[in-house]
Amino acid sequence: MMLKDKYDVIVVGAGPAGSVTARFAAENGASVLMLERDREPGIPVRCAEGVSHEGIAPFIEIDESWIAAKIDVACLHAPDGTNAKMYNNGAGYILERRLFDKALCDVACRHGAELLTKADVIGLLWEKDKISGVKYRYFGKIHEIRCDLVIGADGVESRVGRWAGIKTAVRLEDIDTCVQYTLSGLKVEEGCVDFYFGNDIAPGGYIWIFPKSKNSANVGIGVAGHLSHKKGPQEYLNEFIEKTYPDVKKTYTVCGGVTTSATLKEIVRDNILLVGDAARQVNPLTGGGIAQGMIAGSIAGKVAAEAVRTGKFDKKFLKKYRKEWDKRLGRTQKTMFKMKEKFMFMGDDRFNKIAKICKNIPKEKFSLKALFTEAVKGDPKLMADVAKAFVVSKLKK
Numbered sequence: 001m002m003l004k005d006k007y008d009v010i011v012v013g014a015g016p017a018g019s020v021t022a023r024f025a026a027e028n029g030a031s032v033l034m035l036e037r038d039r040e041p042g043i044p045v046r047c048a049e050g051v052s053h054e055g056i057a058p059f060i061e062i063d064e065s066w067i068a069a070k071i072d073v074a075c076l077h078a079p080d081g082t083n084a085k086m087y088n089n090g091a092g093y094i095l096e097r098r099l100f101d102k103a104l105c106d107v108a109c110r111h112g113a114e115l116l117t118k119a120d121v122i123g124l125l126w127e128k129d130k131i132s133g134v135k136y137r138y139f140g141k142i143h144e145i146r147c148d149l150v151i152g153a154d155g156v157e158s159r160v161g162r163w164a165g166i167k168t169a170v171r172l173e174d175i176d177t178c179v180q181y182t183l184s185g186l187k188v189e190e191g192c193v194d195f196y197f198g199n200d201i202a203p204g205g206y207i208w209i210f211p212k213s214k215n216s217a218n219v220g221i222g223v224a225g226h227l228s229h230k231k232g233p234q235e236y237l238n239e240f241i242e243k244t245y246p247d248v249k250k251t252y253t254v255c256g257g258v259t260t261s262a263t264l265k266e267i268v269r270d271n272i273l274l275v276g277d278a279a280r281q282v283n284p285l286t287g288g289g290i291a292q293g294m295i296a297g298s299i300a301g302k303v304a305a306e307a308v309r310t311g312k313f314d315k316k317f318l319k320k321y322r323k324e325w326d327k328r329l330g331r332t333q334k335t336m337f338k339m340k341e342k343f344m345f346m347g348d349d350r351f352n353k354i355a356k357i358c359k360n361i362p363k364e365k366f367s368l369k370a371l372f373t374e375a376v377k378g379d380p381k382l383m384a385d386v387a388k389a390f391v392v393s394k395l396k397k
């Protein structure tokens, strides 16, 4: 593949955030190169693959080829065994991420972005204290390529931000350590995802069962980083599986970290911006970051193209991206972060109460608003905690 000597924008990483960023930047007139260190976008998969329809539909035409299962029920399991089903028709999907990520990347390329795989970015180029491109390793050789704007979409272990001097570290309690097996030979309820809560099951996190077919599922666990030193997530998960599915086969194992913080304080500097997991644009309550990364990417890509049109790549101009992101989701993420802080230290009796509240809401009336209303009736203290979380985050805006 013949690359140009210089691009307007280089996107490091072709995950959901990187591909959507590249697509929107290219679609709006920028010359864009995506550099991806793996052989193909989307491989290896390190994800439970659950998304909401409304999170992804604005960015890609829904295609059965990358949907493993459609979801319209979520079942919450409390520590005392109470379970409550929340119905929401056509709410979401379990993806085949190796195909989904590739499809997103194809969309970016159809809109004019270029992609080079097996290109491991190993550093930034600087000219007179200004970022002017990247260095990457490709088949054992080091190459340099210049650009006006570098976009770090290099995931949870992002190095691009650090190279630019941005503080990307988060507190241990804001990282969930996750382990997941794909299990085959188990019976799953079609259209239903299951979540198990409890301090003896998954302290500071939860266990999920996301069906991939009639008899296979992604079964995983996330445990808050500071609560996993005595007993690791794999031990918790193995215990759960031995108890719940003693005879099933584990076919694929995934380990990884998920950040559950608010967005990083700083996500832009002169000639650089961060997007997706690299910027910690993740739902702190669930750890889900696919849709969030895509939404952030759509904003980042448009701002990048505008920077190219106007020739302004300084931090002051790029802050537009931050502003738009905060308006769209950043503030909500902050509120959710406060709520997570509350939920993380919730006793098992609280989980039991919430499940009972959910159980009492009739199927046809279920909505988050209904859950809130019932929560006030059933447990004013819980509502006060949540309301406080909202107020605190609003005051801090």
Ligand SMILES: Cc1cc2nc3c(=O)[nH]c(=O)nc-3n(C[C@H](O)[C@H](O)[C@H](O)COP(=O)(O)OP(=O)(O)OC[C@H]3O[C@@H](n4cnc5c(N)ncnc54)[C@H](O)[C@@H]3O)c2cc1C
Residues within 6 Å of the ligand: 012, 013, 014, 015, 016, 017, 018, 035, 036, 037, 038, 041, 042, 046, 047, 048, 049, 050, 051, 119, 120, 121, 122, 153, 154, 155, 156, 159, 178, 179, 180, 220, 254, 255, 256, 257, 258, 275, 276, 277, 278, 282, 287, 288, 289, 290, 291, 293
């Ligand atoms: C166990 C687990 C389960 C999860 N389950 C869900 C879920 O069900 N739903 C959900 O929404 N989210 C889930 N997540 C989170 C989700 O996977 C991420 O939020 C999402 O992938 C973020 O997208 P991204 O594009 O920012 O980063 P990524 O998808 O991580 O993409 C980053 C890309 O950058 C590339 N890269 C990194 N460094 C370099 C480099 N130096 N040079 C070139 N390329 C580089 C990587 O190879 C990768 O392709 C889960 C995460 C884990 C660990």
